[in-house]
Amino acid sequence: MNNDSGHSDNKDAFRDSIATIDSSGKRVWMFPSMPKGKYYNYRKYLSYLYLVLFFGIPFIEINDSPLFLINILERKFVLFGVIFWPQDFFVFGIGMITFIVFIALFTVIYGRVFCGWACPQTIFMEMLFRRIEFWIDGDASHQKQLKNQAWNADKVIKRVSKLSLFFLLSFLIANTFLSYIIGKDELFKMITEPLSKNSGTLISLLIFTSAFFFIYTWFREQVCLIACPYGRMQGVLLDKDSIVVAYDYVRGEGRHKFKKNEVRAGGDCIDCGLCVKVCPTGIDIRNGTQLECVSCTACIDACDNIMEGVGMDKGLIRYASENGIKDKKKLTFTKRMKAYTIVLFLLIGLETYLLVSRSDYDATIIRAKRHVVSRA
Numbered sequence: 001m002n003n004d005s006g007h008s009d010n011k012d013a014f015r016d017s018i019a020t021i022d023s024s025g026k027r028v029w030m031f032p033s034m035p036k037g038k039y040y041n042y043r044k045y046l047s048y049l050y051l052v053l054f055f056g057i058p059f060i061e062i063n064d065s066p067l068f069l070i071n072i073l074e075r076k077f078v079l080f081g082v083i084f085w086p087q088d089f090f091v092f093g094i095g096m097i098t099f100i101v102f103i104a105l106f107t108v109i110y111g112r113v114f115c116g117w118a119c120p121q122t123i124f125m126e127m128l129f130r131r132i133e134f135w136i137d138g139d140a141s142h143q144k145q146l147k148n149q150a151w152n153a154d155k156v157i158k159r160v161s162k163l164s165l166f167f168l169l170s171f172l173i174a175n176t177f178l179s180y181i182i183g184k185d186e187l188f189k190m191i192t193e194p195l196s197k198n199s200g201t202l203i204s205l206l207i208f209t210s211a212f213f214f215i216y217t218w219f220r221e222q223v224c225l226i227a228c229p230y231g232r233m234q235g236v237l238l239d240k241d242s243i244v245v246a247y248d249y250v251r252g253e254g255r256h257k258f259k260k261n262e263v264r265a266g267g268d269c270i271d272c273g274l275c276v277k278v279c280p281t282g283i284d285i286r287n288g289t290q291l292e293c294v295s296c297t298a299c300i301d302a303c304d305n306i307m308e309g310v311g312m313d314k315g316l317i318r319y320a321s322e323n324g325i326k327d328k329k330k331l332t333f334t335k336r337m338k339a340y341t342i343v344l345f346l347l348i349g350l351e352t353y354l355l356v357s358r359s360d361y362d363a364t365i366i367r368a369k370r371h372v373v374s375r376a
């Protein structure tokens with residue numbers, strides 16, 4: 001296991017604890033190796049799109065209205081340039097219910113694909129902060145070495161550069177979030193005005209910046225493991241037909257080390273441990289689906305590279321369902337998946353209809369009670 005704790009020989013030990021906490025209850029720091037491969041590249045390209053959208057949306061306007069604004073303080077909400085007021089709250093209410101049903105159905109079919117491919121926490125952590133860390137500190141072994149070595153000029157320069165960049169990025173993210181709440185014009189006004197006029201906003205900004213800095217510098221994968229409610233719900237949402245990142249134990253077990261030119265008997269897993277080394281939550285996917293798996297696909301890429309190197313078929317770790325692996329069936333779009341997907345589209349259609357068909361003005365006329373004023 002690629003962390004600073006070492007690991008147990010007991011193959012069932014993973015059931016008793018999580019990989020990021022040692023037997024004395026202390027945090028085990030993760031040093032995942034840099035993922036390389038097809039899925040990582042896809043996720044990287046997709047993350048560029050997300051980041052451009054996240055940092056760019058506050059600058060987009062439609063008919064002089066921002067594209068999105070969630071001004072909780074003034075109770076004003078703008079979606080796709082259309083203004084919503086508190087009396088439109090039912091649209092948001094139905095939107096929330098739709099969203100929860102959507103999440104539940106989506107997860108039953110597609111597992112935690114959202115966590116790996118679209119969750120802002122994963123995008124910021126793995127595609128921004130982690131990549132800066134790889135760039136400054138080097139790969140996992142160098143990071144471990146740097147952590148354990150005594151302070152010298154090299155360590156000071158690397159730590160100062162990394163933490164400064166982390167803080168700047170956290171500040172930028174906090175500002176961008178603020179512009180989703182108060183709008184970019186208000187934000188720019190605050191930036192250009194004297195500090196004393198907006199000290200309250202500045203303090204809130206620094207609090208948010210510190211929160212992001214704390215999360216991406218120290219808390220990291222713990223968000224997914226212990227803080228995220230969606231992550232905690234996986235145990236009840238996933239079933240044996242859900243698509244998850246899974247190890248094909250039917251093909252892989254009987255694992256043993258690879259020897260050149262041997263006539264290989266037993267399983268295809270060559271027990272190289274690379275799938276564990278790249279895992280940002282430190283788990284061994286060969287133990288089966290686990291709560292800590294955020295579906296990041298790093299282990300798929302790692303194993304595919306190994307399989308290619310030793311001349312075996314790729315896909316020992318892949319997107320599959322537990323039943324699919326047990327029954328040696330390829331991933332197919334089952335009737336249940338089709339039915340759920342239709343329901344998902346219907347829900348999106350309903351919410352879109354409610355958003356589009358809402359009229360700009362809505363008035364309710366109520367007959368006022370007549371007051372009789374008696375004169376003495």
Ligand code: SF4
Pocket residue numbers: 245275278279280281282283284285292293294295296297298299300
């Ligand atoms: S098991 Fe694989 S997919 Fe799951 S978190 Fe670890 S590396 Fe990512």
Ligand code: SF4
Pocket residue numbers: 247252268269270271272273274275276286302303304306316317
């Ligand atoms: S990367 Fe593949 S071959 Fe290596 S230990 Fe993991 S499952 Fe086995």
